[in-house]
Amino acid sequence: MACYYAIRTILLDQAEIEDFIPQNEGIFRAVDVYAPKGSIFNPNFPRACFARMAQVQRVIDCIIRALAPVMPEKATAGNAATVMSVSYSGFSEKDQNYWVCVEVNEGSYGARATKDGLDTVDNLMANTKNVPCEEIELRYPLRVERYEIRPEQPGAGTWRGMWTCPGSKVSGRWLLFL
Structure with missing residues (x-):
C-alpha cells in the first residue's frame, strides 16, 4: 500500500492529470515489495506491529x-x-455502559516544488478524519472547550508547508462530565 500511494502521489498527481486513472494491477506491475520475515512489515506470529499505519506512513515519506x-x-x-491518537474512556453511570472516544490527530503535507503544501488535510494515506466537536459532545460525556488550527505560519521557504490539520495540534482542553 505504501508503494502504491507513493507512486500515485508522485506520478499520478490528480491536481495535474485531467483523466481519472483507476487503481488497477497495471500500477503495481513495475513494483516489487520485499519485507523480510520477522520485520515489522512481516512479523512472526504472534508479534504485534503497532497498528501498521504508523510504519506505512513512514515508508511513504521515505519513498517520496x-x-x-x-x-x-x-x-x-x-x-x-x-x-497520533488520544483515547478517552469511562463508565457511564446513567447508561450503565463503558464508553471510548478516540480522537485521531494528524498533520498534513509539506510544500511542493512549485506550490504550497495542502492545508488541513489528512496525512498521506490514512482514512481517518477528525470527529466534529458536536458529535463528540453528543455521544460522550465530554465538552470541547476550544478546537482550532494553530496560527503559526508553517514552513519558511519560497513555498510554505502545510497548516496543521484541525485535530493535529489542538489548543485548549477537554472537559469530562461523569
Missing part, C-alpha cells in the same frame, strides 16, 4: 524522499508521516 533527487518537481517536502 528517495525519489526526490530524480523527480524534484514531483516530490513533497517532509510530511507528517505518523498517526
Whole structure:
C-alpha cells in the first residue's frame, strides 16, 4: 500500500492529470515489495506491529524522499508521516455502559516544488478524519472547550508547508462530565 500511494502521489498527481486513472494491477506491475520475515512489515506470529499505519506512513515519506533527487518537481517536502491518537474512556453511570472516544490527530503535507503544501488535510494515506466537536459532545460525556488550527505560519521557504490539520495540534482542553 505504501508503494502504491507513493507512486500515485508522485506520478499520478490528480491536481495535474485531467483523466481519472483507476487503481488497477497495471500500477503495481513495475513494483516489487520485499519485507523480510520477522520485520515489522512481516512479523512472526504472534508479534504485534503497532497498528501498521504508523510504519506505512513512514515508508511513504521515505519513498517520496528517495525519489526526490530524480523527480524534484514531483516530490513533497517532509510530511507528517505518523498517526497520533488520544483515547478517552469511562463508565457511564446513567447508561450503565463503558464508553471510548478516540480522537485521531494528524498533520498534513509539506510544500511542493512549485506550490504550497495542502492545508488541513489528512496525512498521506490514512482514512481517518477528525470527529466534529458536536458529535463528540453528543455521544460522550465530554465538552470541547476550544478546537482550532494553530496560527503559526508553517514552513519558511519560497513555498510554505502545510497548516496543521484541525485535530493535529489542538489548543485548549477537554472537559469530562461523569
